[in-house]
Every structure is written in C-alpha cells, then in structure tokens.
Amino acid sequence: MNQSTMKWCVIGAGGIADRRTIPALLTDPKNDLVAVMDKSPVAAKATGEKYGVPYFTDEREMLEAINADAVYVSTPVFCHYDQAMLALSFGKHVFLEKPVCIDGKKSRELLEAFKAAGKQLSIGYMMKYHSLHEKAKALIAEGGIGTVNSVRAQFTCWYPDIAGAWRQNKALGGGGAIMDLGVHCLELIEDILGEPIAEAKAFYSTRTFSYEVEDGAVIVLRTKSGILGHVDCNFNIPDKASESKLELYGSEGYIICRGTLAQEDGGVLSHLYCPQGDYEAAQNRTTDKPVEYTGDSSNNMYRRQLAAFAEIVKSGKPDYTLAERAVRVQELVDEIYQNN
Ligand SMILES: NC(=O)c1ccc[n+]([C@@H]2O[C@H](COP(=O)([O-])OP(=O)(O)OC[C@H]3O[C@@H](n4cnc5c(N)ncnc54)[C@H](O)[C@@H]3O)[C@@H](O)[C@H]2O)c1
Known part of the structure; x- marks a missing residue:
C-alpha cells in the first residue's frame, strides 16, 4: 500500500x-x-x-x-x-x-x-468521536463526577411505514429501533465508561406503526463494575420532539449531553461537580449552575472514524479492540431479542 x-x-x-x-x-x-x-x-x-x-x-x-x-x-x-x-x-x-x-x-x-x-x-x-462525548470521557477520567453510578441515553427518530424499507423487515435489518438506534447508545456507553456492559434486557413494542420490528424500546443494563443504566430508543417520536440525550450521574455530580446523539457535532454538555459529604434529611436541592460546553461544529465524526481506521491500516498492525466491542454489542442485542 x-x-x-x-x-x-x-x-x-x-x-x-x-x-x-x-x-x-x-x-x-x-x-x-x-x-x-x-x-x-x-x-x-x-x-x-x-x-x-x-x-x-x-x-x-x-x-x-x-x-x-x-x-x-x-x-x-x-x-x-x-x-x-x-x-x-x-x-x-x-x-x-x-x-x-x-x-x-x-x-x-x-x-x-x-x-x-x-x-x-x-x-x-x-459517536465516540463527538467532541462532547470525548469531553464527557475526559471529565469522568479526571474524577469530574466521582464514581459513575447511573447512565441514561435517549436516541430517537421518526420512522413511519415505508413500503419495502429494509429496516422495517426483521430478516433484512435484524431488528428495529434497538438494532438501528439502541446499538449506537450501547457502544457509546461502553466507550465513555471504559468498561463492558455485562447484561442488558429490554421491553419493546410496536405500537405506532404497522411494520414487524419494534418501533420503541427501553433497554436496561448493568456494566461489569455495576453501573446501572437505561437506553430509550424510538422510531415513533417526531424529530422535533427528540431530546437526543446522554446523561451520566456519579457520586459527586453529573454530566448531561443534550443534542449530541446525532450525525453532526453540536449540542451542549452540562457538568456539575457537587460532592456532598453528610446526609441531609431535608434533601434540599442545589441551585448550583453547571459548567457548560458547546459542541464543535467543525469536528466531523465521519472523517475522524475513517482517519482512525487509516492510521491502524498504515501501522501494519490490525487493532480489533473496537470491532470486538461492536461484536459484543451484537451479542447483547441477540440476548435482548432472545429473552423477550
Ligand atoms: N453511522 C451512521 O450514522 C449511519 C447512518 C445511517 C445508516 N447507517 C448504516 O449504514 C448502512 C446503510 O444504511 P442506509 O441508511 O445508507 O441505507 P439506505 O437504504 O438508505 O442505502 C443503502 C444503499 O445500499 C444499496 N444496496 C441495497 N442492497 C445492496 C446490495 N446488495 N449491494 C449493494 N448495494 C446495495 C441501496 O441501493 C442504497 O443505495 C446500514 O448498515 C445502516 O445501519 C449508519
């Protein structure tokens, strides 16, 4: 070459x-x-x-x-x-x-x-090449929310019945909202947390459209170290109503990314660091303002992923770390569909 x-x-x-x-x-x-x-x-x-x-x-x-x-x-x-x-x-x-x-x-x-x-x-x-997802990962690595305990992702689009659409046919697409949208969230969660998802289960249904695959799902998950999470993925929420969020809560604060589960870099990351110490019986809620970061519209995630691939190829040493993760996500999806 x-x-x-x-x-x-x-x-x-x-x-x-x-x-x-x-x-x-x-x-x-x-x-x-x-x-x-x-x-x-x-x-x-x-x-x-x-x-x-x-x-x-x-x-x-x-x-x-x-x-x-x-x-x-x-x-x-x-x-x-x-x-x-x-x-x-x-x-x-x-x-x-x-x-x-x-x-x-x-x-x-x-x-x-x-x-x-x-x-x-x-x-x-x-999506792991989104500037705010990279920021979230860096904040977690430096202890910005303490120990991560909870993760939530919401990724939706409007996908009505379309005659002949391969994504709406189980044999052609392998599944519906979980297979198309949920997989992005599972892969991203593993990337940001830096540990595998050990177990995932889901409730899913087809209630808005008439195709055979699911048009909505809630996946619940547990990572290797015990972080708990859930992923909402829907084909039946209008694009304008899509929140497209990734939320991470830890023992010392939160990171909330809004509008970042998308094809273009953008959105806002809010970071609140608020270690607490003693138990407060009144459970007064903080009014502390989070620090906000905005996405980098000049960052092209598609370009970045191809550049990462090219670097590996040019090094002459294949690296299957990310492909392994992607395969593991498919195995989790198999478990989700089989256990329902
Ligand atoms: N990462 C992302 O942001 C992202 C976004 C959309 C789709 N995807 C993925 O990309 C893939 C394609 O999705 P899409 O939305 O582009 O689908 P699409 O149906 O819009 O386009 C697929 C293209 O493949 C062609 N095609 C169909 N069967 C073919 C065959 N046997 N050989 C060669 N060409 C064939 C079609 O004519 C069409 O041009 C899927 O795996 C999907 O999950 C990824």
Whole structure:
C-alpha cells in the first residue's frame, strides 16, 4: 500500500455513504476514492458521476477491476456479512457500517475471519468521536463526577411505514429501533465508561406503526463494575420532539449531553461537580449552575472514524479492540431479542 494515500472503494454508495461518509472521506487528501458500487443502477451512476469515479452494480466485478486498499461497506444489514467476506477474499481492509451483522453469531464469525487474515475490520460507530462525548470521557477520567453510578441515553427518530424499507423487515435489518438506534447508545456507553456492559434486557413494542420490528424500546443494563443504566430508543417520536440525550450521574455530580446523539457535532454538555459529604434529611436541592460546553461544529465524526481506521491500516498492525466491542454489542442485542 502507498503509505501516503489510501485507495477506497464503496459497496452501497447511495445512502449514508453519499450523504456523510464519502464527503467526509474526500475532505482528507490522504484518501482517494477509486470506485463506487450500488445494486441500484440509478444510485451507482449518480454517485459515480457525482464523485467522478468508475461505478459498478456488481461488487465482485468492482473488486476484480479496481485496485483498492480498503472497502467501505454501507449496505442494508443483511448484506454486511457476505460483502465484507467478499472484500476480505480480495485481501482488502474493511470499514463496515454499524451494526456489524444480522446477529451476534455472524458478527463474531466475521471478526474471526478478519483476525485470521490479519486485515483490519472497523465498524461505523462514529459517536465516540463527538467532541462532547470525548469531553464527557475526559471529565469522568479526571474524577469530574466521582464514581459513575447511573447512565441514561435517549436516541430517537421518526420512522413511519415505508413500503419495502429494509429496516422495517426483521430478516433484512435484524431488528428495529434497538438494532438501528439502541446499538449506537450501547457502544457509546461502553466507550465513555471504559468498561463492558455485562447484561442488558429490554421491553419493546410496536405500537405506532404497522411494520414487524419494534418501533420503541427501553433497554436496561448493568456494566461489569455495576453501573446501572437505561437506553430509550424510538422510531415513533417526531424529530422535533427528540431530546437526543446522554446523561451520566456519579457520586459527586453529573454530566448531561443534550443534542449530541446525532450525525453532526453540536449540542451542549452540562457538568456539575457537587460532592456532598453528610446526609441531609431535608434533601434540599442545589441551585448550583453547571459548567457548560458547546459542541464543535467543525469536528466531523465521519472523517475522524475513517482517519482512525487509516492510521491502524498504515501501522501494519490490525487493532480489533473496537470491532470486538461492536461484536459484543451484537451479542447483547441477540440476548435482548432472545429473552423477550
Ligand atoms: N453511522 C451512521 O450514522 C449511519 C447512518 C445511517 C445508516 N447507517 C448504516 O449504514 C448502512 C446503510 O444504511 P442506509 O441508511 O445508507 O441505507 P439506505 O437504504 O438508505 O442505502 C443503502 C444503499 O445500499 C444499496 N444496496 C441495497 N442492497 C445492496 C446490495 N446488495 N449491494 C449493494 N448495494 C446495495 C441501496 O441501493 C442504497 O443505495 C446500514 O448498515 C445502516 O445501519 C449508519
């Protein structure tokens, strides 16, 4: 591989790839987009022409014709395993969109195949690169809220019935709001707390729409050290009513991130440090003002996650730490669905 640039091709170029990832990739001169592929001839042509690269409607044909270092796979979840394995069979490093695969077993198999081949596999959980999530992590590390005891995340969107939508079909998407939104929260919680989630269970239902997957869920969780938490993920709350929050409460204060579970950096982090000492029977509430930090709109999370991947590839030493976490999240999701 040329040490200065990374040649990328894309499988599934029409959705988030075109909206976020390819534009982010092209902001870095160390990346070179060399081809795109989409099963839809319209999307393949549109993205190929937009970015001025050859385009294909068959992934094998593209991989045979094009010399690339890495493949970005951004297709519906049911395609992930076969397409990432195909790219691996061509000796490529793969940046795969979240969630890893349709279930934990396939996700684990995929990771083991990449390990055996010594090729990098990274998963598109970009929210840990949000400036305020990084700030939250740093504050916790320096004891800014004492011992973390409780975590809550809320991530929602409005996702009504759409004929033929793969996310609304269990066999194609693997699940609903948990599989699409909840996984982001579980991965982010593990990242910020720096420890694995040991157990997760959920209540979920489909009550607003008529598709077969859940349109809302509450996940409850316990981490390895005993931090308790819950995640609300909904497809049935209007976008304008979305709070998009991450809250962390500890023995000495809180960190509340508002508007940060999103595709763009922004929102506000409120930090209150208020160690208490003695028990107060009256339980008078503090009126202390938290310190506030605002998100960094110049920080592109998609660019950052690709840069992290490129660094690993260039180092010549695959690092599966984050892929392991992403696979563990899929295994938790399996447990959630199986135990309901
Ligand atoms: N990290 C994020 O912010 C984020 C956001 C949205 C989606 N995603 C993930 O990205 C992936 C794609 O989601 P999306 O929202 O872009 O979906 P989408 O349906 O909007 O787009 C998927 C694209 O893949 C194409 N496609 C479908 N089947 C294909 C196949 N067999 N081979 C090649 N191309 C095929 C479609 O024509 C379409 O252009 C999913 O895994 C999703 O969870 C991540």
